Amino acid sequence: MFCDEVLDAVERIAAGEETPDRRAADHLATCRQCAAALADARAIDVLLRARPAPRVPAQFTSRTMARVRGDRWRRERVLDAGFNLALGLILFGLASVVWMLLNGSGLASVGDDAVAVFRTAGVALARRVAPALPLYAGAALLLGGALAFWWWAERDAAA
Amino acid sequence: MEAGHERELVERCRRGDETAFQALVERYKDLVFALIARTVLDRSRAEDLAQDVFLRVHRGLPYFRGEARLSTWIYRIVANVCLQERSRPAVSIRQTPLDSPGAQVASASIDRRFAELELRDRVEKAIARLPARARLLIAAHYLEGVRYEELADALALPLGTVKTQLFRAKQQLRRILETELS
Numbered sequence: 516m517f518c519d520e521v522l523d524a525v526e527r528i529a530a531g532e533e534t535p536d537r538r539a540a541d542h543l544a545t546c547r548q549c550a551a552a553l554a555d556a557r558a559i560d561v562l563l564r565a566r567p568a569p570r571v572p573a574q575f576t577s578r579t580m581a582r583v584r585g586d587r588w589r590r591e592r593v594l595d596a597g598f599n600l601a602l603g604l605i606l607f608g609l610a611s612v613v614w615m616l617l618n619g620s621g622l623a624s625v626g627d628d629a630v631a632v633f634r635t636a637g638v639a640l641a642r643r644v645a646p647a648l649p650l651y652a653g654a655a656l657l658l659g660g661a662l663a664f665w666w667w668a669e670r671d672a673a674a
Numbered sequence: 675m676e677a678g679h680e681r682e683l684v685e686r687c688r689r690g691d692e693t694a695f696q697a698l699v700e701r702y703k704d705l706v707f708a709l710i711a712r713t714v715l716d717r718s719r720a721e722d723l724a725q726d727v728f729l730r731v732h733r734g735l736p737y738f739r740g741e742a743r744l745s746t747w748i749y750r751i752v753a754n755v756c757l758q759e760r761s762r763p764a765v766s767i768r769q770t771p772l773d774s775p776g777a778q779v780a781s782a783s784i785d786r787r788f789a790e791l792e793l794r795d796r797v798e799k800a801i802a803r804l805p806a807r808a809r810l811l812i813a814a815h816y817l818e819g820v821r822y823e824e825l826a827d828a829l830a831l832p833l834g835t836v837k838t839q840l841f842r843a844k845q846q847l848r849r850i851l852e853t854e855l856s
Contacts, residue, residue, distance in 0.1 A: 526841040526848070555848050562797050563816045563844075568704070569711035572721050576699050579725045583695065583732050590733075 517542055521549045529556035680744050687735050699728055702748055705817060709749075712813035713756040715802050723759060727751050742827055749820070749828035756810050800850040808843035815840055 521542050527533035535543060543550050617623040683701075686694030706727050711720040730751050738747060801809055814820045826836040 526844040532837070552848070555852065556844065559797065559844065559848055559851065562794060563812065566794070566816060568708040568817060569720070571703050571707045575703055575707065575721065575724070576696060579699050579703075579728045580692070580696055582725050582729060586729055586732070
């Protein structure tokens with residue numbers, strides 16, 4: 516029974532955390548099993564203290580910092596995407612509200628009439644401009660050619 | 675590290691100062707890596723896990739309120755990372771009794787240095803057979819610079835419990851070695 520008590524305290528005694536009282540000390544002096552356990556515990560303690568600390572691999576800091584940067588970049592991207600999505604949803608919501616208000620107030624039908632007026636005007640303008648389109652295209656080509664020739668000449672002069 | 679200097683470093687890290695975070699990594703990398711390398715059984719994972727610890731530190735710094743010491747908070751992260759690491763030992767314990775004839779011949783011929791290395795190897799293998807928490811406790815206790823109080827804070831355990839668990843771990847280790855050596 517006393518062996519159990521001493522064996523329970525062996526690690527504390529070996530580590531110097533506990534001093535054996537007289538009874539335990541007498542027991543350790545006479546009991547070979549407990550004395551051997553204490554000697555083992557002391558030897559293990561010495562070995563554990565002498566364990567060499569594992570060395571940090573070379574470039575550990577730079578590799579860690581690279582991972583930290585990558586992680587921060589990913590998190591920022593997720594944040595940006597979330598922000599853009601939220602902004603898009605807000606704009607969509609606002610547009611929906613405006614549309615519902617216009618519909619409710621009858622302004623949407625006025626808007627339809629306005630669109631029809633602009634469409635008619637646009638078609639009329641296109642019809643008037645269409646016959647002169649080759650002329651405009653020729654003038655644009657001439658101007659583009661002149662600018663290209665000027666750029667080419669300037670480049671040669673600079674060289 | 676002084677408390678004032680530590681606070682200043684944390685504040686700089688929070689403001690996104692990369693140099694400050696690099697200084698923090700430099701300050702704690704030895705302890706973090708040593709703790710992990712001694713606790714996880716797959717040594718090749720140790721560097722990845724040590725980097726994970728610093729990633730978690732970086733992510734968590736904005737929420738670090740400074741109630742505990744920075745080192746304690748980092749040890750807590752190390753403990754979580756080590757205990758979450760599920761890899762099991764790929765280590766096979768060589769069951770060669772010392773009193774076998776072969777061993778006796780060998781021990782007579784090998785030099786003291788080799789015997790010491792062999793004993794150290796046996797201790798390492800015996801440690802590998804301990805549960806993760808016991809390994810962590812032993813690793814932390816025998817590393818210079820880690821105190822019982824910080825361990826207790828990091829593991830959210832009373833100081834007495836940490837001491838008891840550590841002694842039990844050492845008792846377990848002694849029994850494993852005794853069984854192996856007998």
